[in-house]
Amino acid sequence: GAVVSQHPSWVICKSGTSVKIECRSLDFQATTMFWYRQFPKQSLMLMATSNEGSKATYEQGVEKDKFLINHASLTLSTLTVTSAHPEDSSFYICSADQDANLYEQYFGPGTRLTVT
Amino acid sequence: KQEVTQIPAALSVPEGENLVLNCSFTDSAIYNLQWFRQDPGKGLTSLLLIQSSQREQTSGRLNASLDKSSGRSTLYIAASQPGDSATYLCAVAFSGANNLFFGTGTRLTVIP
Numbered sequence: 001g002a003v004v005s006q007h008p009s010w011v012i013c014k015s016g017t018s019v020k021i022e023c024r025s026l027d028f029q030a031t032t033m034f035w036y037r038q039f040p041k042q043s044l045m046l047m048a049t050s051n052e053g054s055k056a057t058y059e060q061g062v063e064k065d066k067f068l069i070n071h072a073s074l075t076l077s078t079l080t081v082t083s084a085h086p087e088d089s090s091f092y093i094c095s096a097d098q099d100a101n102l103y104e105q106y107f108g109p110g111t112r113l114t115v116t
Numbered sequence: 117k118q119e120v121t122q123i124p125a126a127l128s129v130p131e132g133e134n135l136v137l138n139c140s141f142t143d144s145a146i147y148n149l150q151w152f153r154q155d156p157g158k159g160l161t162s163l164l165l166i167q168s169s170q171r172e173q174t175s176g177r178l179n180a181s182l183d184k185s186s187g188r189s190t191l192y193i194a195a196s197q198p199g200d201s202a203t204y205l206c207a208v209a210f211s212g213a214n215n216l217f218f219g220t221g222t223r224l225t226v227i228p
Contacts, residue, residue: 006159034216042220043205043218043219045218046215049214093159104148104165106162107152107162108159109159110159
């Protein structure tokens with residue numbers, strides 16, 4: 001149980017375009033989903049926290065107009081990178097809580113974004 | 117400021133050796149601490165979760181300890197194998213915070 005999926009697993013896009021990443025909890029309902037970014041050889045940095053049906057809470061330094069997060073249901077959250085640039089190339093990982101326990105998160109397999 | 121630090125950043129050991137990975141955190145008021153494994157280009161695999169009230173957890177060849185008073189946790193890997201090669205991340209849930217804080221990881225290489 002407690003499986004989280006992400007789609008796509010990797011994506012290449014041209015600079016200036018937008019790309020959407022999906023995060024799904026497959027066998028449980030997630031009140032809260034988290035989006036992380038990981039640059040090469042670095043650790044995970046929390047970008048934002050999204051709660052179903054409400055606006056996401058962004059960490060300091062993360063542009064909310066560039067990284068659009070939608071948490072429309074208890075099993076799906078999406079991250080849209082708008083007007084992507086090469087510096088947005090990174091590994092994006094989502095996680096989801098179970099039973100509204102923010103301290104026990106289940107992680108997706110990640111999405112590799114490359115902006116050319 | 118709540119921070120998590122892992123030392124060393126990288127470690128190479130010959131196959132069969134026992135090894136210890138270290139994690140330190142700045143605030144002893146934690147809810148839990150978790151060790152993850154991450155293979156190159158992949159997501160996170162949870163290895164062990166230690167609740168605040170616990171001192172250690174074991175799973176197979178892995179043993180994780182927790183000392184809140186000193187702000188430290190160790191991950192002990194017995195009889196290391198080449199398949200253990202990966203990056204190991206420590207994550208702390210500080211009490212009152214609404215997210216996990218990750219260390220920078222230790223990149224382990226087990227040499228056959």
